[in-house]
Amino acid sequence: MQGRMKKHQLNSTEIKQLLWTEKVGRLATLNSDGFPYVVPVHFAFYNDKIYIHGLPKGQKVENLKSNPHVCFEVDHMSGLIMHEDPCHVNTAYQSVVIMGLAKLIEEEKEIILNQIVNKYTPTLSGKKLPAKMINVTSVIEIKIKECTGKYYEKTGAVS
Numbered sequence: 523m524q525g526r527m528k529k530h531q532l533n534s535t536e537i538k539q540l541l542w543t544e545k546v547g548r549l550a551t552l553n554s555d556g557f558p559y560v561v562p563v564h565f566a567f568y569n570d571k572i573y574i575h576g577l578p579k580g581q582k583v584e585n586l587k588s589n590p591h592v593c594f595e596v597d598h599m600s601g602l603i604m605h606e607d608p609c610h611v612n613t614a615y616q617s618v619v620i621m622g623l624a625k626l627i628e629e630e631k632e633i634i635l636n637q638i639v640n641k642y643t644p645t646l647s648g649k650k651l652p653a654k655m656i657n658v659t660s661v662i663e664i665k666i667k668e669c670t671g672k673y674y675e676k677t678g679a680v681s
Contacts, residue, residue: 530672530673530674531670531671531672531673532616532618532671532672532673533671536616536671536673537618537669537671538567540596540598540616540617540618540671541567541572541596541618542567542641543598544596544597544598545564545641545642546562546563546564546596547562547563547564547565547572547574547594547595547596548560548561548562548563548594548595548596549561549563549574549582549592549593549594549662550592550593550594550595551581551582551585551586551589551592551624552585552589552591553581553584553585554585554588559581559582559585561581561582563576563582564638564641564642565594565638566634566637566638566640566641568634568637570666571663571664571665571666572594572620572622572663572664572666573634573637573638573661573662573663573664574661574662574664575634575635575638575659575660575661575662576659576660576662577659577660578626578658578659578660582662583626583660583662586624586625586626586662587626590623590624590625591621591622591623591624592621592622592623592624592664593619593620593621593622594619594620594622594664595617595618595619595620596617596618597615597616597617597618598615598616598617599613599614599615600614600615600616600675601613601614602614612674613674614674614675615673615674616671616672616673617671617672617673618669618670618671619669619670619671620664620666620668620669621666621667621668621669622664622665622666622667622668623664623665623667624662624663624664624665625662625663625665626660626661626662626663627661627662627663631656631659631661632651632656634661634663635651635656635659635661636651639651
């Protein structure tokens, strides 16, 4: 573990807060040739799992069908920590990296999609989702196997 990571770890409450509030995460899968594929996604953190919605076909879905091991990352950059020497300028941030197992789910799909609606468009919460849309939307569940969070903050960060 990096020295900074030992000193600047997010606790579980801070990790959950970042997962609840950040709007974009990055999902990393491996394709059949062994190349990593990273894609930005909208997501919900619910019942200690990550949920992602999207089209039922595509590279991320095909990749996780052949290899369920994934990495998921979320970060928030608060600003720059300025210094007169450009080599000493730093970044104030929080980040979470999750290693987990992903799978497509069918059960509780409507509940999960409503969690995503609640997160991104709370003014539309409670509206009935059309069955046709639920049926043609895939939901990926990531069961968290390992989760680390870190931060770096210093006074004087410039947004």
